Amino acid sequence: MSVLRHADGEPLLLSVDGGVARLTLNRPDKLNAFTVGLHHSFMQALDQIEADSRVRVVLITGAGRAFCAGQDLGERDVESEKPLDLGANIEAFYNPLARRLVGLKYPLVCAVNGVAAGAGANLALLADLVLAKRSARFIQSFAKIGLSPDCGGTWTLPHLVGQARAMGLALTAEPIDATRAEAWGMIWKAVDDDRFDTEVENLLAALATAPTAGLVEIKRAIRAAWSRTLDSHLDHERDTQRQLGLTQDYREGVRAFKAKRPPNFIGG
Numbered sequence: 001m002s003v004l005r006h007a008d009g010e011p012l013l014l015s016v017d018g019g020v021a022r023l024t025l026n027r028p029d030k031l032n033a034f035t036v037g038l039h040h041s042f043m044q045a046l047d048q049i050e051a052d053s054r055v056r057v058v059l060i061t062g063a064g065r066a067f068c069a070g071q072d073l074g075e076r077d078v079e080s081e082k083p084l085d086l087g088a089n090i091e092a093f094y095n096p097l098a099r100r101l102v103g104l105k106y107p108l109v110c111a112v113n114g115v116a117a118g119a120g121a122n123l124a125l126l127a128d129l130v131l132a133k134r135s136a137r138f139i140q141s142f143a144k145i146g147l148s149p150d151c152g153g154t155w156t157l158p159h160l161v162g163q164a165r166a167m168g169l170a171l172t173a174e175p176i177d178a179t180r181a182e183a184w185g186m187i188w189k190a191v192d193d194d195r196f197d198t199e200v201e202n203l204l205a206a207l208a209t210a211p212t213a214g215l216v217e218i219k220r221a222i223r224a225a226w227s228r229t230l231d232s233h234l235d236h237e238r239d240t241q242r243q244l245g246l247t248q249d250y251r252e253g254v255r256a257f258k259a260k261r262p263p264n265f266i267g268g
């Protein structure tokens, strides 16, 4: 395993092994809440991941009992008379982060190992696949502190669960547990706590040995669908299939099927 950065006190850990880039939010005492330092580390880690040709899938998870409690409120001096420009923080950190995560070429998996609140909840909802421990909760905490969801939450929530449920979650800040989040289509799977690590590893191993070029096009097409008509999307699907039909992995997949043997995909 190659550990690119892994030092005590680092707010974010990154390792790359077996095609999987693992990002671990690492401020467990503060439930992995976002600080400026964590944001900077995140951007550097994404630079490293994007430059690493070994990577075929990206994982984000949290250290300790939480996934992420959103913005570290300790960084906000609400006693000072000086006005706070939260928009500047969103512009500098959360929006670039959201855009980079959504734009990642390879499948992005979030393993929600515990509570995900505020921007932490919405960070998870940007992933292509979200697995959550059954004991985990998602909380749109913003309404409790006079804010409105960020990190894409007012976009992802209605797309994922519909307006009524999005409104309910955001206006009340009621926690939703992982079982219900799965039932509502907000996440891919709620997994029993004792099976969670195994399920996450199985999923990562499957994605890291899958025909990567195909997965890249699948996520691109599904994400692009939100802003396209069916008619133009049919053209996109034709072009994608033409391109994928030229890959070694397509030939390998069909050969393996015909030979009744497991495929050995190279990723392109």
Ligand code: T3D
Pocket (backbone or CB within 6 Å): 029, 030, 031, 033, 069, 070, 071, 072, 073, 074, 076, 086, 089, 090, 115, 117, 118, 119, 120, 139, 141, 142, 145, 147, 150
């Ligand atoms: O400011 C901007 O830039 C705008 C952008 C905003 C984005 C946002 O994310 S706004 C929303 C911010 N997040 C929240 O409002 C969530 C606050 N946290 C909570 O509501 C609860 O902690 C949880 C429901 C997430 C978990 O509750 P519980 O009972 O399991 O844990 P706890 O005891 O509340 O927290 C444990 C520790 O983590 C505690 O520290 P301590 O007392 O042991 O030293 C707590 O203060 C700390 N912690 C939890 N969340 C945050 C935090 N510290 C700083 N910021 C946090 N967000």
